[in-house]
Amino acid sequence: MEFKRVVVTGLGALTPIGNTVADYWNGLINGVSGAAFIKSFDVTNFKTKFACEVKGFDADGFLGRKDARKLDPFVQYALFSTEEAVKDAGLDFEKLDTSRIGVIWGSGIGGLKTFLDEVVNFAKGDGTPKFNPFFIPKMIADIAPGHISIKYGLRGPNFTTVSACASSNNSLIDAFNYLRLGKANMFITGGSEAIINEAGIGGFNAMHALSTRNDDPATASRPFDLDRDGFVAGEGAGTIILEELEHAKARGAKIYAEMIGGGMSADAYHMTAPHPEGLGACLVMKAALEDAGLTPADVDYVNVHGTSTPIGDPQEVKAITDAFGDRIYDINISSTKSMTGHLLGAAGAVEAIAAILAIKNDIIPPTINHFTDDPAFDPKINFTFNKAQQRVVNVAQSNGFGFGGHNASVIFRKYQD
Template sequence: MEFRRVVVTGLGALTPIGNTVPEYWNSLINGVSGAALIKSFDTEKFKTKFACEVKNFDADAFLGRKDARKLDPFVQYALFSTEEAVKDAGLNFDLLDTSRIGVIWGSGIGGLKTFLDEVVNFAKGDGTPRFNPFFIPKMIADIAPGHISIKYGLRGPNFSTVSACASSNNSLIDSFNYIRLGKANMFISGGSEAIINEAGIGGFNAMHALSTRNDDPATASRPFDLDRDGFVAGEGAGTIILEELEHAKARGAKIYAEMIGGGMSADAYHMTAPHPEGLGAALVMKAALEDAGISASDIDYVNVHGTSTPIGDPQEIKAITDVFGDDIYRINVSSTKSMTGHLLGAAGAVEAIAAILALKNDIVPPTINHFTDDPAFDPKINFTFNKAQKRVVNIAQSNGFGFGGHNASVIFKKYEE
């Protein structure tokens, strides 16, 4: 069977460092940190008092107050970034076969804020079950693609991928496979997350997963730095329009890049810790390369998972070293989580956008907040520390790994006829 080619025709982003794709990209290449003290709740009793929050997002202005109240923030974010992507792709759904356009959307947790608020309200009451009728449909993770399909009248495949921090990479891979197998013409794909609340920060604090650098939030996300002490929680959404090539050409779409492969694997090791030898991470990168029909020597840039945790960063670099061999010295590696924080289920989509724009602009965004070399890492590896680097980027790979041992990796290349 000959696979159909799949291209990227639209992008949308709502991130802690920019509420549109141009703002996000400009912040990335200028090394802007999105971390600051949390404004959305009182952190006095919390070990971590900062995060990478979305800024200046007005759900009431975007959706209207009545509709905004019916949606958890993770759905609000999804609709916002998707609107940008739909406009960017120049889509007029009245002229397209909407039965062949689907939505596959990732979220690691879903409506955590809604769940927290409803349970707190119940606990404060007299035991009478007075729950908001929108409680369940606001909370469930699959409601985001549901709302996107309702808004645009899209009747193709519609579901949510839930694989922790690999969720939106999985959504991209599923969308890619449906299109290249001829089962759809287009997908709105990506992910969203909104966990910066008492339950989210408190829960990750209890796991000792978050940085506690409260005296200097802007430099707290330090992937590959000797003094890294945990990840910084982020929130937001990323939307990518994936489209069959001939369908895109027929409607005169602009094309950002071509998606050429995706891989998935499991660590089968521990519910939160990565495999100590980076086994699952190596397997998933190899699987993506094989799916794309290329070798490691063809990759120019890897947007790594790179969360800034003491054990996660070394395992990923060990895996990359195993996969790339001496080619590791030729490629650029960078972790954009140093700027956005960790968007969990939205991370894959937001970071895939960074990889796509690196291809388009021949610029690799940096890994900021590097102060002290860690002897665990080969100093000859180009981690793109602190400053963006110009170079030709023909093919880029982006990794996402999640609690439960879920791994997903995607590959994009410059589009050629």
């Protein structure tokens, strides 16, 4: 069977460093940190008092106050980034077969804010169940693609992928596979997350997963730095329009890049910790390369998972070293989480956008906040520390790893007709 080719024809982003794709990319290549003290709730009694919050997002202005109240922030974010992507792709759904257009969306947690508010309100009451009728449909993780399909009248495959921080990489891979098998013409895909609230920050603090660098939030996300002390929570959404090539050409679409492969694996090791030898991470990168029909010599850039945790970063570097061999010295590696923080289920989509734009612009976004070399890492590896680097990027790979040992890696290439 001959697979159909799949291309990227639209992008949308709502991130801690920019509420459009252009602003997000500008923030990335200029090394802007999105971390600051949390404004959405009182952090007085919390170990971590900062995060990478979305800034200047007006849900009421975007959706109207009545509709905004019916939607959890993770759905608001999804609709916002998707609107940008739909416009960017020049889509007129009245002229397209909407039964052949689907939505596959990733979210690791879903409506955490809604769940928190409803349970707290119940706990404060007299035991009488007085729940909001929108409680369940606001909270469930699958509701974001449902709302996207309703808004645009899309009747193709529609579901959510939930694999913690690999969720939106999995959504991209699923959409890619449906398209190359000819099961649809187009997908709106990506991911969103909104966990910067009392439950999200408190829960991750209880796990000792978050940085507690409260004296200097802007530099707290330090992937591959000797003094990294945990990840910085982020929020937002990323939307990617994936389209079968001939369908895109027939409607005269602009093409950012071609998606050519995806890999999935499991660590089969621990509930939250990565495999100490990076076995699952190495396996998933090799699987993605094999799926794309590439060798390590073909890759120019890897946007790594790189969360800035003491145990996670070394395992990923070992995995890349094992997967790429000596080629590791010829590629650029960077963690854009150093700027956006960790968007959990939305991370894969937002970071895939960074990889796509690196291909389009031939610029590698940096890993910022590097101050002290970690002797555990080979100094010949190019982590793209602190400053963006220009180079021809023909192929970019982007990794996402999640609690539960879920691994997903996606690969994009410069488009050639």
